[in-house]
Amino acid sequence: MTEIKRPIRVLVAKVGLDGHDRGAKVIATALRDAGMEVIYTGLRQTPEMVVAAALQEDVDAIGISILSGAHMTVFPKVAALMKEKGMDDVLLTGGGIIPDEDMKDLQARGVGRLFAPGTPTSEIASYIRDWTAEKRSF
Numbered sequence: 001m002t003e004i005k006r007p008i009r010v011l012v013a014k015v016g017l018d019g020h021d022r023g024a025k026v027i028a029t030a031l032r033d034a035g036m037e038v039i040y041t042g043l044r045q046t047p048e049m050v051v052a053a054a055l056q057e058d059v060d061a062i063g064i065s066i067l068s069g070a071h072m073t074v075f076p077k078v079a080a081l082m083k084e085k086g087m088d089d090v091l092l093t094g095g096g097i098i099p100d101e102d103m104k105d106l107q108a109r110g111v112g113r114l115f116a117p118g119t120p121t122s123e124i125a126s127y128i129r130d131w132t133a134e135k136r137s138f
Contacts, residue, residue: 008036008129008132009039009057009058009061010031010039010059010060010063010128011041011054011057011061011062012031012040013041013053013062013064014043014065015045015046015070016068018065018066019043020067021043023067023096023117024065027065027124030121031063031121031125031128034129036128036129039053039059047074047077047078047081048081050062050064050078051078051085051087054087059090061090061132062092063093063128064092065094065095065096066095066097067096069097071094075092075106075111076109076111079092079110089135091131091132092112093111093113093115093124093127093128094111095114095116095117095119095124097117
């Protein structure tokens with residue numbers, strides 16, 4: 001595995017009207033504890049706000065927490081905005097209440113691995129670390 005010269009920067013976001021952010025905060029803390037720099041955007045973000053913040057913060061990954069059922073709208077919109085801004089080397093990942101079939105569909109569309117509730121935080125951190133080491137140059 002390639003050694004990374006600086007901490008991985010991850011933006012954790014809650015998109016839409018979903019007001020339940022405990023899981024996002026748990027993930028943000030776990031990623032921080034794993035040595036990553038974490039930017040948490042807070043509640044009620046739009047896809048445009050998430051991508052703008054990710055560009056401004058020069059992140060390596062965007063993690064979206066979604067419980068509202070809007071995942072088939074939110075992830076494609078964020079992915080399209082990322083592509084429009086030339087963010088091809090930034091990971092788009094996330095998790096929440098997302099049916100397996102929808103996870104597979106989103107991954108087929110270029111979204112990174114998605115995580116269900118109960119996934120060990122170490123598994124999420126390892127995935128981000130491995131993806132970043134493979135796809136990003138520092």
